[in-house]
Amino acid sequence: MASNGFLRVEDLVLHFRTGVGTVQAVDGVSFSLERGRTLVIIGESGSGKSSLAKAILRLLPRNVQAYRGRVILDGQDLMTLGEEQFRREVRWRKMALVPQAAQNSLNPVLRIDEQVCEPLLAHQRAPSREAAMEKVREAFRLVGLPVDFLSRYPFELSGGMRQRTAIAMALVSDPSLVVLDEPTSALDVLTQANLMNVFKRIKREFGTTFILITHDIATASDLADDVAVMYAGQIVELARADRFYREPLHPYSKKLMSSVPTLKQEKELEFIPGRPPSLINPPKGCRFADRCPARFDRCSVDPPPAAVDGRQVKCWLYH
Amino acid sequence: MTWLASNLRLLGRYPSAVAGLVVILVLVATAIYAVVSMPLTEAINLWRGGEGLWQDTPRNAAPAWLNLFRREKLPVTQVLDSRNLPAGKKVEDLGDGLTEIRIVLPFEFNYDGFPQEVGVFTYATFRQARPHATMRWVTPDGREIPVVDSSLRSSDQFRLSQDSRLTRRLRNQPADVGLFADPNATTPRPLKGTYQLVVEGLVFEEGADIDVKLVVYGQLHGLAGTDHRRRDLMLALLWGTPIALIMGFVAAVGASLSTMLIAAIGTWYGGWVDGLIQRITELNLILPVLPILIMIGTLYSRSLVVIMGLFVLLSVFSGGIKTYRAIFLQVKESPYIESARSYSASNMRIVFRYMIPRVLPVLIPQFVTLIPSFVFLEATLSVLGLGDPLLPTWGKVLWEAEANGAVFNGHYYWILAPSVLLLLTGLGFSMLGFTLDRVFNPRLRGL
Numbered sequence: 001m002a003s004n005g006f007l008r009v010e011d012l013v014l015h016f017r018t019g020v021g022t023v024q025a026v027d028g029v030s031f032s033l034e035r036g037r038t039l040v041i042i043g044e045s046g047s048g049k050s051s052l053a054k055a056i057l058r059l060l061p062r063n064v065q066a067y068r069g070r071v072i073l074d075g076q077d078l079m080t081l082g083e084e085q086f087r088r089e090v091r092w093r094k095m096a097l098v099p100q101a102a103q104n105s106l107n108p109v110l111r112i113d114e115q116v117c118e119p120l121l122a123h124q125r126a127p128s129r130e131a132a133m134e135k136v137r138e139a140f141r142l143v144g145l146p147v148d149f150l151s152r153y154p155f156e157l158s159g160g161m162r163q164r165t166a167i168a169m170a171l172v173s174d175p176s177l178v179v180l181d182e183p184t185s186a187l188d189v190l191t192q193a194n195l196m197n198v199f200k201r202i203k204r205e206f207g208t209t210f211i212l213i214t215h216d217i218a219t220a221s222d223l224a225d226d227v228a229v230m231y232a233g234q235i236v237e238l239a240r241a242d243r244f245y246r247e248p249l250h251p252y253s254k255k256l257m258s259s260v261p262t263l264k265q266e267k268e269l270e271f272i273p274g275r276p277p278s279l280i281n282p283p284k285g286c287r288f289a290d291r292c293p294a295r296f297d298r299c300s301v302d303p304p305p306a307a308v309d310g311r312q313v314k315c316w317l318y319h
Numbered sequence: 320m321t322w323l324a325s326n327l328r329l330l331g332r333y334p335s336a337v338a339g340l341v342v343i344l345v346l347v348a349t350a351i352y353a354v355v356s357m358p359l360t361e362a363i364n365l366w367r368g369g370e371g372l373w374q375d376t377p378r379n380a381a382p383a384w385l386n387l388f389r390r391e392k393l394p395v396t397q398v399l400d401s402r403n404l405p406a407g408k409k410v411e412d413l414g415d416g417l418t419e420i421r422i423v424l425p426f427e428f429n430y431d432g433f434p435q436e437v438g439v440f441t442y443a444t445f446r447q448a449r450p451h452a453t454m455r456w457v458t459p460d461g462r463e464i465p466v467v468d469s470s471l472r473s474s475d476q477f478r479l480s481q482d483s484r485l486t487r488r489l490r491n492q493p494a495d496v497g498l499f500a501d502p503n504a505t506t507p508r509p510l511k512g513t514y515q516l517v518v519e520g521l522v523f524e525e526g527a528d529i530d531v532k533l534v535v536y537g538q539l540h541g542l543a544g545t546d547h548r549r550r551d552l553m554l555a556l557l558w559g560t561p562i563a564l565i566m567g568f569v570a571a572v573g574a575s576l577s578t579m580l581i582a583a584i585g586t587w588y589g590g591w592v593d594g595l596i597q598r599i600t601e602l603n604l605i606l607p608v609l610p611i612l613i614m615i616g617t618l619y620s621r622s623l624v625v626i627m628g629l630f631v632l633l634s635v636f637s638g639g640i641k642t643y644r645a646i647f648l649q650v651k652e653s654p655y656i657e658s659a660r661s662y663s664a665s666n667m668r669i670v671f672r673y674m675i676p677r678v679l680p681v682l683i684p685q686f687v688t689l690i691p692s693f694v695f696l697e698a699t700l701s702v703l704g705l706g707d708p709l710l711p712t713w714g715k716v717l718w719e720a721e722a723n724g725a726v727f728n729g730h731y732y733w734i735l736a737p738s739v740l741l742l743l744t745g746l747g748f749s750m751l752g753f754t755l756d757r758v759f760n761p762r763l764r765g766l
Contacts, residue, residue, distance in 0.1 A: 059660060091663040102658075106658075108677070109679075110672070110676075122662060
């Protein structure tokens with residue numbers, strides 16, 4: 001992986017304060033991503049995927065305890081920017097987010113054209129309302145929504161259409177990086193496939209860089225250039241997609257992949273015994289050690305990432 | 320806007336909303352009529368009363384339309400002014416600078432009751448020598464009763480009903496009975512027909528003149544009757560409408576909108592802003608509003624603006640803040656607010672475009688039902704003696720009726736008219752408000 005990537009995240013940490021202790025939702029995550037490529041972040045529920053997205057976009061809740069590390073986008077260190085500067089210059093200018101449960105992310109009292117316009121107006125990105133509306137129509141064509149739906153209210157749209165609206169909202173200001181937080185999770189298979197095609201087309205036509213957060217490994221394979229596997233707040237494996245899908249290295253990735261049904265192969269689906277560790281006081285050593293079939297002595301010490309021919313694996317087996 | 324229009328169209332399906340709207344429209348039309356027909360200063364001036372302003376109206380007269388429901392018709396006031404009836408005035412030069420002016424004021428009296436009072440007002444112009452006038456009362460059956468024989472000043476009032484010599488001449492009946500009574504009847508009964516007041520005046524100078532106004536005060540007057548100071552109650556009822564509506568509206572806007580706004584801002588920013596707002600609210604909730612208002616009314620000013628302004632101020636930080644806060648806390652955590660934050664909508668944008676529109680459906684019906692409650696409040700304060708000292712309002716009418724024993728004396732109209740108006744206002748706005756609630760909050764529709 002090229003170290004001078006378009007997006008570089010170094011040792012990103014996001015801890016939350018809760019009543020029962022500190023939740024280490026994102027704990028020392030590093031990766032880099034080249035322009036125009038798509039990084040798929042996969043992991044189970046609660047592995048810190050969405051928190052990672054929030055940390056990159058600096059959408060922090062009130063109970064943040066620790067937030068540090070470096071996020072370098074296009075050569076600019078975003079962590080040095082002030083909140084207002086970040087709001088003005090980065091969010092929706094350089095990167096946009098399609099939030100989780102995007103169907104519910106639409107203001108129920110705004111018509112959807114006004115809604116999609118909102119980021120432009122909030123950032124004063126359009127010289128006039130008409131110009132903004134023109135951009136909105138363009139974004140609608142891009143995501144494959146009929147333009148005559150523009151003057152409807154969110155409740156008049158189907159789930160898939162609302163999802164497309166949310167995607168249009170992320171694309172309307174031409175960001176170079178779009179973070180998709182489980183964009184297809186609540187949709188039926190057909191709509192999922194449709195949306196994936198939309199993303200592929202956008203990627204092809206505009207060279208937009210995507211970070212796709214999902215637990216749906218199969219669907220994500222369609223779009224993925226790079227894959228990062230998250231487990232308990234950390235990236236345990238980072239690899240090019242073709243190689244990852246063919247041969248995952250980390251024991252967790254292996255188990256994960258063998259739990260995914262495939263179309264052509266006849267295979268027995270496996271499962272991973274046990275439960276992921278609590279992010280409050282996670283285990284000292286390797287966080288997967290308890291569930292790992294290949295566990296050995298060194299696993300009680302936290303493994304540093306190992307580079308195995310261009311891939312990054314956080315496991316003692318590869319040292 | 321189309322959202323509003325379609326909701327309003329939906330209102331048409333509810334008869335109670337239509338009825339409420341009709342009531343409100345009638346009230347608004349009345350208010351507009353009042354404002355257009357008479358400027359506020361004139362209304363205040365008339366209501367304050369004063370010399371000569373209410374000369375031609377009876378005291379404590381019931382509304383004239385009561386006659387529609389009576390078999391025995393009661394008289395309404397008749398005013399005959401020689402200045403408006405030039406035909407009845409004859410001027411004859413007798414030479415030597417002496418001029419005789421003869422004025423005949425005929426009028427029909429076809430009622431079954433006696434008038435309340437009879438008054439003659441004279442207006443004379445002269446330089447030195449005061450004119451002299453004798454007046455005769457001519458009844459339908461031809462009797463002539465001398466009523467006035469006097470030299471005149473520039474203006475004189477002859478309250479015939481209080482003239483004790485005339486009363487004695489009329490066999491101890493006051494003029495309002497004696498001048499009209501049928502001499503052949505055993506029980507006093509007015510004689511119907513044409514009466515005349517014949518004035519024979521003598522002026523002693525060139526250019527001197529006499530004019531006479533006869534007022535036969537009825538027992539009924541106008542649409543609303545009159546009060547103890549001869550003031551036409553219609554004035555207060557009419558002008559009370561715009562005052563009540565404007566005040567109710569302004570106070571409701573002040574109390575509900577600002578309450579919601581403050582709640583929204585407090586909830587959104589949270590932290591010490593919210594804390595401060597909540598503490599102020601809690602403090603304000605335990606303050607007794609009415610005693611404070613009475614204190615201000617007694618010690619400082621009873622002007623409507625001061626009292627209502629104070630009340631609105633006190634009600635801004637009221638329980639409503641807690642209610643709205645509860646709703647806003649829920650709205651604040653909705654995904655769409657979070658997504659708005661993610662695309663960097665500014666704080667104010669989120670408050671005004673994302674949070675407040677969510678609560679408007681709750682606010683609008685509440686706002687509409689709040690209007691009459693402020694109108695009632697003004698009436699309440701007036702009845703407690705805290706009404707505005709100058710403005711004619713419904714509450715003031717009620718207060719004066721109460722202070723002058725309207726119920727005790729049987730002047731029901733005096734109390735009923737303002738009460739009915741207050742009730743109508745409440746009814747109209749409530750019917751509309753409750754229906755709006757159903758339209759804007761569809762979950763209630765099935766109930």
